[in-house]
Amino acid sequence: MxxxxxxxxxxxxxxxxxxxxxxxxxxxxxxxxxxxxxxxxxxxVLECVKRAQRRLLEGEETKSYLAIDGLASFRQLVPRLVLGHIVPVELTATVQTPGGTAALRVAAELIRRHFPDARIWCSEPTWANHPNVFQAAGLEVRYYTYADPTGVMLDFDGLVCSLDRARPGDVVCLHACCHNPTGLDLEPGQWRVLAERLRERSLLPLVDFAYQGFAEGLVEDATGIRELVRAGLEILIASSFSKNFGLYAERVGALTLVAQTSEAVQAAVSQVKAVIRSNYSNPPKHGGAIVATVLADEELTQIWxxxxxxxxxxxxxxxxxxxxxxxxxxxxxxxxxxxxxxxxxxxxxxxxxxxxxxxxxxxxxxxxxxxxxxxxxxxxxxxxxxxxxxxxxxx
Ligand SMILES: Cc1ncc(COP(=O)(O)O)c(C=O)c1O
The missing domain is CATH 3.90.1150.10 (Aspartate Aminotransferase, domain 1)
Known part of the structure; x- marks a missing residue:
């Protein structure tokens, strides 16, 4: 064959x-x-990573499997990094994934399994792997306007108008910051308009957060996500720690869910775990342990x-x-x-x-x-x- x-x-x-x-x-x-x-x-290799690795090497006691959703400390620390304190802890859940790519794939499979009619809308243009990943999970990919024909200016009116073609229950893949490939990002006011439009049209944002810290700062770069939260939306966030921790080869990322009730978030994350179990079963440990070690330690966080x-x-x-x-x-x-x-x-x-x-x-x-x-x-x-x-x- x-x-x-x-x-x-x-x-x-x-x-x-x-x-x-x-x-x-x-x-x-x-x-x-x-x-x-x-x-x-x-x-x-970042200095904070080298120091965290030294600690891990000395203190590590087992290479036994992680839980399906990854390290507990990672799962607690990452939502704080991504969302700050604007969402009560019980309304969020995070799972550790092998890179941002796997977070996107797990999110896409979750959608496909439970909302088979949902289509996913990507920016035109977008990161070339977005349509690959989403189609591989069985989703139909549609495109919303993002840049003008020259590719060097944001077409925000075009973006908002093209979402009129989406059906309630469709998913919209957004880049939180440092849009790949154009480098064009939304202003805070534009995020607010977009959030309102998503809410009016019952669209679910899947936010790709692959470059937190590369635009204006770790906190500033989450502005768009925070505007979506403030609008009362449910959100899926795919984080990657490949770039901002330089951990490309360690494959570490996260999928964070934000829901309106703790029951909803718990049920949703149990379905996320079911998706993971039938895919890669559980994530690799080393990269997640590095991120958690840095984020748990004030001195290492400052270095980072x-x-x-x-x-x-x-x-x-x-x-x-x-x-x-x-x-x-x-x-x-x-x-x-x-x-x-x-x-x-x-x-x-x-x-x-x-x-x-x-x-x-x-x-x-x-x-x-x-x-x-x-x-x-x-x-x-x-x-x-x-x-x-x-x-x-x-x-
Ligand atoms: C927009 C975007 N999303 C996701 C990823 C995936 O990152 P990772 O290497 O963590 O899977 C990348 C990597 O280039 C990216 O540019």
Whole structure:
């Protein structure tokens, strides 16, 4: 039977990374893959993580299974990080998942099992894996307007209008902050309007929170979620700790539910556990234990907050340096929109032809859509990057 299987199409972004790895040019630059890099081009292990790991190594007594929903300390600490104190504890429940991807998948399976008529609405554009994950769980994916045709401006009226096409009971996947791929986020007032619209139309928000701390701050970045809570909505939140803890390979994330009664939240989380049991059974321990160790300890939390701040500020500096260097190279195309976008990603507005020339002639790797990982930029290589972009834009 296996002989009859055709090869699956390659993942477009990971395929680019493979091509990058094979490229022999020593001055090649990778702005395609979605990982944070520091000024030396490394994706470092955070200091708070190293310290937490030392403690874990000394104190660990067993490798026995975790519960289906993960570590108890993790489940208590994560909702405080995500929601602060605006929701009574008994109205929330969190399960530890293998990365944000699994949180999204578990949420999608929960919806599919219990609300088979619900469709899920994704932003146009969205993270390429959203439709994959949701369709794999059996959900029908629809799209709401998000960016204008250039991809560099938010189309909020379009967003609100396109949700008129949703049916009551449909699910709306929202990016809490640092929208991937556009870097365009909603203002607090827009979140309030959106929350009201979701409530009026009985739509369930599934909020993807993969970049908490990368836009403005750990607390500030939860503004949108808090507006949804204030509007009295039920919410599903898929957190990822891949970026803000640098724990990509450890696979740690969380699915948090907010309901209106403790009975509802308890029943819902029991169904979430039933979904998990038939999927990966229970989550891996190490990443969750690191996150819980850091969040439970004041000193480690402070170190972590500083490290998140440093990553966020470096990304912002790269945005500013990139725009200034392009201008200094005489590029007349206006790139100042990059300064209003937030997080690791931005749509650069570069055409497919420009992207291809950058790769073939200059060894600069950017996703075909023009999405760039700003966190892959470095002061040391900025001049070369902008010289190349100036050259391809000139022709
Ligand atoms: C928008 C978005 N959601 C979810 C994820 C998944 O994160 P994880 O690696 O924790 O599964 C990513 C990772 O790139 C992402 O960009």
């Amino acid at each position: 296996l002989e009859r299987l055709p090869p699956a199409p390659a993942d477009p972004i990971l395929g680019l990374s493979e091509a990058f790895a094979r490229d022999p040019r020593p001055d090649k630059i990778n702005l395609s893959v979605g990982v944070y890099q520091d000024e030396e081009g490394r994706t470092p 907050e500083r490290e998140v701040e440093q990553m966020r500020e470096r990304i912002q500096r790269m945005r500013e340096l990139f725009v200034a260097t392009l201008a200094a190279k005489g590029v007349t195309k206006d790139f100042s929109f990059l300064l209003r976008q937030r997080g690791m990603f931005s749509y650069s507005g570069l055409s497919l032809a420009a992207v291809e020339r950058l790769r073939t002639e200059y060894g600069i790797y950017i996703v075909g859509s023009g999405r760039i990982n700003v966190a892959g930029m470095r002061t040391a290589t900025m001049d070369r990057l902008c010289t190349a972009i100036a050259a391809v834009l000139e022709n």
